[in-house]
Amino acid sequence: MEEIIQHLTPILRDIWGYIFPNEIELHWGILIVLYPYLTGLVAGAFILASLVKVFNVKELQPTYRLAMLTALAFLIIAPLPLLGHLGHPERSYEIFLTPNSASAMAMFGFVYAWYLMAVLCLEIWFEYRKDIILWAQKGKGLMKWIHKIISLFSHDISEKAIKFDKKWVKIVTIIGIPSAFLLHGYVGFIFGSVKANPWWSSVLMPIVFLFSAIVSGIAMVLIIYMVVTPFRGKSLDIECLDKLASYLFYVMIIDFSLEALDFVHRVYESEESIKILAYLVSDKLFISLVVIQLIMGMIIPLGMIALIKIMKSPPELKKMIYFIAAILVEIGIFTTRWNIVIGGQLFSKSFRGLTVYKMTFFGLEGLLAGLAILSFPFIILFLLTKILPPWEDAKTTNELSL
């Protein structure tokens, strides 16, 4: 109690105009910013992976398994910020047991479980089954047993069985694409369906969420691939990078168009809330929305990739530009989430005032906790790559290369 009062009292001085007294406490903080960011990475990485299996984009094969594991690592952590944010996390199981069917949020548990169990785990299992069996045969000690257990003690690697696996990988991927759309479109719907909040309330929200998710997923896989490969002493597949950058570019164009449409639509309709929203954008969100999200996270990387594609550049320059562009995009998408979640709470529903968001350093809703949660998926991904090496060489030689 004391902590909340101490946190809220100085905010009183920073309020501009009039806000309802209950609005002084900003209810969704950094943890809720992380949630759509993490699920977005899941959906994006999965859709990237599905390009290989469903649309036969052969160039992306080197990142296929990596993308699947990235999706899994981020999905495992995605509920954590939600749980940490609840006033009563010990009651969270009620969402599964007595969900309110009218609530968008109540569907979270089901969409999540479906995606984790029916899509990601299943596809990874079918994809890896043959390799896991071979690793279990050749491995020693603990790893042998881990592989034996996750192969669910299957040992059929006949041609027929492998054909069956391949068929099912494809089927699950085909089911997986709409599921990934559902997973992240649904997160967009949680915000887009709040009619009380004109910054959120938009039918485009799920679609904007989705495409920005694909953008962030592709960029993240590109970053991880570019960081990890040199560490393994291997060389980067430049064709794969080119393809990744191309897809990143196309999806960013779609994302940019959608967000531009949303912007133009708002300005053109010019509803009751337009004045306060204009003030919000030009004042409180100027740095994070205009400078970071739009210029740094969208226009500059788009320009960089376009330039490198138009001019014939040496591979080393290409790699550097792709890497920098992907990092910028990743920062840009994070601020997109920030601007939606935090931005939507900075103006009063009286449309007469603005408040501020002051993040603490310590505490569950603090910067430190946010960074910790953000680092967990990478730790999990590291462990996953130990158990299920996603590298092409591990697959062909049937040996653990790490």
Add this chain to the structure above:
Amino acid sequence: MENNLIQIDKKVERRSFLKKLAVVALAPLTVRILASDDGKLKKVKKWILDNGYIPGDHKWGMGIDIGKCIGCGRCADACKNENGVPREPFFFRTWVERYNIYENGDIKVDSPNGAIDGFEYIPSKNKMLRSFFVPKICNHCDNPPCVQVCPVGATFKSEDGVVLVDTDYCIGCRYCIQACPYGARFLHPEKLTAEKCTFCYHRIVQDKLPACVEVCPTQTRIFGELNKKASPLVRFLRMNKIGVLKPSLNTEPKVFYANLDMEVK
């Protein structure tokens, strides 16, 4: 009265039968939860029976005459005392706003400490066009967005139209706070569950008025039945030009304002 008791008994019987069915269907998962739920149900039943209160027989609402409010803030103060709302200026079930509208088009709105300590005069070079006070409270919407979004159904519309929160059930996700267009909800800083005006439910089931209505020195607030012709609220609705807050959102508020100004949102 006896009829009513039989009715309630029948309802409870039917409900427990349905629950037994559910137990059979989802036995391992739900037994514990329903067991505790049954206990709660019995408590609620006893309490309602003791009070002879049948929710289905009522439909509650409130009328607020802006022309009468003097901004004394006694309502906000009484509400905090009656309902144990934290005294800090960040948590309100009801509060009073002051509107100063000047000739040059400037509008100043404020509600220092929800009006509990009164209002200070704001010196201004501009000439005042009009000024008034607006008490705010949960609108107990008939189409409540907060109820729609609650993931576990902890907040609900009672049969008598009052929107309530089951604090034993609320998980504290704050989605309802985001969904409320009126800023009428907050998270209790100690209980960590959603809080809001209940029309002083513990009082109205005993035929008493909500605390804010009781203490208002100018009878700005009229509480009563919406479906009974003789109720003072129905008379209020008949005698005044009535407006509700944010009608475009289709929340169908059951708090009705007389003399509502276009600047009030």
